[in-house]
Amino acid sequence: MKTKLSTRIYELRKEINLSQTDLAKKIGASQKAVDFWEKGINEPKASFIIALSKYFGVTADYILGLED
Numbered sequence: 882m883k884t885k886l887s888t889r890i891y892e893l894r895k896e897i898n899l900s901q902t903d904l905a906k907k908i909g910a911s912q913k914a915v916d917f918w919e920k921g922i923n924e925p926k927a928s929f930i931i932a933l934s935k936y937f938g939v940t941a942d943y944i945l946g947l948e949d
Contacts (some may be wrong), residue, residue, distance in 0.1 A: 885946025887921040893937045893944075894919075908932035 893916075894904050901915040910929055917923040925933065934941045942948045 882921045883922045884924075886924060887919050888924075889944050889946060890933065891914070891919045893933075893939070903910065904936075907936055 894901070899920070902912045903923075903925050904910075905912045905915045908929060909932065910925075913922070913924070918925050930944055935942055937944075940948065945948075
C-alpha cells in the first residue's frame with residue numbers, strides 16, 4: 882500500500898533520475914529494500930531514513946511525510 886513515505890522516496894529518487902540500484906548503493910541498502918519501500922511493502926529503519934535525508938538534503942520529517 883502506497884504511503885506518503887513510499888511516495889516521497891520514489892519522487893525524490895525520480896527528481897534526480899536515479900535508479901533504485903544506484904540509490905541503494907549510495908545509502909548501503911539493497912535494491913530490493915528500496916523497491917519494497919517505494920511499494921509500501923516495508924518501511925526503512927531509522928538509520929536508512931537518516932541516510933536518505935542526508936543524501937537528498939531534506940529532513941527526516943519530510944521523508945516521513947510529517948512536513949511539506
